[in-house]
Amino acid sequence: MPSPSENVHPRLLPCPPPLPPLLTGEIGQIALVVRSLPRSIAFYRDSLGLPLLFEAPPKLAFFRCNSVRLMLSEGEKQSSNSPSTTVIYFKAAPLQKIHSELLQRGATFEEPPHLVAQMPDHELWMAFFRDPDGHPFGLMEEVRP
Template sequence: MALGPVAQIHISVTDLDRSVAFYRDVLGMSLQFVVPGQPMAFFASGDVRLYLGVPENPEFRTRTVHYYSVTDLDAEYARLQALGVEFLDEPHVVHRDDSGDLWMTFLEDPDGHKIALTQLKK
């Protein structure tokens, strides 16, 4: 069996309403739907669906790092700072090659999951 591209990523959260507000209102992601009566919400994230859920079994709680490419890292950094987001670092170069410079900065969601914002500057 050959594996295809990633279709969905699950992120365990502790407070669904708080996390939906963060991903929708702060990060600006497109909320697809919330499952009525279930602690689940789904967002469109490019070709991948992001699934936020509150796990019933604590053994299924995970910490993740997820990476999002943005078109203007400096502008997104400033926009999120203006909304009160605290970053773990400032935008900086993490890799250079013939295709350009890869810039990155990290922040955390309300449950402490690391989020990297990246931009390839040519």
């Protein structure tokens, strides 16, 4: 029969309270690298029936997938051991505040939030970071006047 000390379970240390969430988890955009933009536009528009929102330089096309945008960019095929070039963009408003808080929580950003496009009805601001495995993520905010 085990002694009383052998029946003692290791004491669990209390976990710190979780940090308040900064992101709602709502995905705003997913980016895919494709080998041929014209061929991919035809496939996503004509075969899948996704509405083409617009094309933009250099070699970008944007489709509407309900509340999520799909961005296709033409580029070279990735090697099997390199990090993914698929990018998930989280909606993050207010971007500057969320960026600052994520920096304090240990996220490393490639550059500060910046304007990426001036649209007819809003400015599109983004900031990019990577997870511990090197997967890229974007934060995006559509700022309306």
